[in-house]
Amino acid sequence: MSRRRRPSGRPPRTRFASPRVARVLRGWGAACLLGLAACGSSEQATPTAPSPTEARAGSQAPPAGPVAEAPAGDVAAAGPADAACASVIVVAFQGATHAPASVTRTEAEARARAEDLLRRLEAGEAFGAVAREASDAASSGPRGGLLGTYALDAWPAAHAPIRDAVWALRVGETSEVLRAPYGWVVARRCPVEWVHTRHVLVRFAGARNAGPEITRSRDEARIAAHALWNELQAPGADFGALARARSEDASAARGGDLGVTGRGGLAEAYEVEAYALSPGGISLPVETEFGFHLIQRLPD
Numbered sequence: 001m002s003r004r005r006r007p008s009g010r011p012p013r014t015r016f017a018s019p020r021v022a023r024v025l026r027g028w029g030a031a032c033l034l035g036l037a038a039c040g041s042s043e044q045a046t047p048t049a050p051s052p053t054e055a056r057a058g059s060q061a062p063p064a065g066p067v068a069e070a071p072a073g074d075v076a077a078a079g080p081a082d083a084a085c086a087s088v089i090v091v092a093f094q095g096a097t098h099a100p101a102s103v104t105r106t107e108a109e110a111r112a113r114a115e116d117l118l119r120r121l122e123a124g125e126a127f128g129a130v131a132r133e134a135s136d137a138a139s140s141g142p143r144g145g146l147l148g149t150y151a152l153d154a155w156p157a158a159h160a161p162i163r164d165a166v167w168a169l170r171v172g173e174t175s176e177v178l179r180a181p182y183g184w185v186v187a188r189r190c191p192v193e194w195v196h197t198r199h200v201l202v203r204f205a206g207a208r209n210a211g212p213e214i215t216r217s218r219d220e221a222r223i224a225a226h227a228l229w230n231e232l233q234a235p236g237a238d239f240g241a242l243a244r245a246r247s248e249d250a251s252a253a254r255g256g257d258l259g260v261t262g263r264g265g266l267a268e269a270y271e272v273e274a275y276a277l278s279p280g281g282i283s284l285p286v287e288t289e290f291g292f293h294l295i296q297r298l299p300d
Helices: 019-029 052-057 107-122 127-134 157-168 218-232 239-246 250-254 268-276
Strands: 084-091 146-150 178-180 183-190 194-202 257-262 286-288 291-298
Touching: 084 107, 084 127, 084 157, 107 127, 107 183, 146 257, 157 178, 157 183, 194 218, 194 239, 194 250, 194 268, 218 239, 218 291, 239 250, 250 257, 268 286, 268 291
Parallel strands: none
Antiparallel strands: 084 146, 084 183, 178 183, 194 257, 194 291, 286 291
16 A cells, blocks of 8 residues: 555645536535535535436535436546546544444544554555445445545535645545544545536336326336337447437436546446447446446546
């Protein structure tokens, strides 16, 4: 594991590779950019991942859904100086902000546990594995601690106490134990990665954000998504036109385009598939809490 660096001083001022990159990154601060990831609200230690389109659009509440409700940004490649990706392990204590009722440890006990977890990382255990096992963060813990990718001036307010420490790290480095209102935190700065996708969403009754007009069952939605995938295999099939006509996400008006998002900005299942695709590739139906998605990766 990379050595720890004790953060000191203020982080460097963010410089954007281009005005379009600046708009993309700063847009996240307005409401997670429609993204599906851990934005700027505070949950039980860390925020949850929103739905692609709706997550990017609104308040600072945890994002709502997968891709269809993902962010819509300009297409641009940003370098490590433009944003920071962070992963965290959170150890909550009784009385901490949003601490679950099940947490009974004292603050001193929480700090001691966080120090123990840090020693495990120093001994060579993988950050993601320790986060999944031990983090009290309800949304980032199951994702291996992934908090998300943010510009300095769009950093989520809930995580402001750890912002400067993260920005002081080099990629791959792990912080000392840090105190935040929601618990003691071990943070790691991860590589910044971007993906540009568009999608078609088929919802089903009971899926997250599905309106009363959606009456098909989950199985019917899966069958419908596979039928749309078959349509896209025909010579000359137009993904954007199909999304505009058939997608049940707000991004349909843009041909399903969710824009460029960083790691942690989309629902996990959607994001895993998106990064696995080659540019131009189209996925089989991918299920998230919002329904079934057909995903196409576009050139970054």
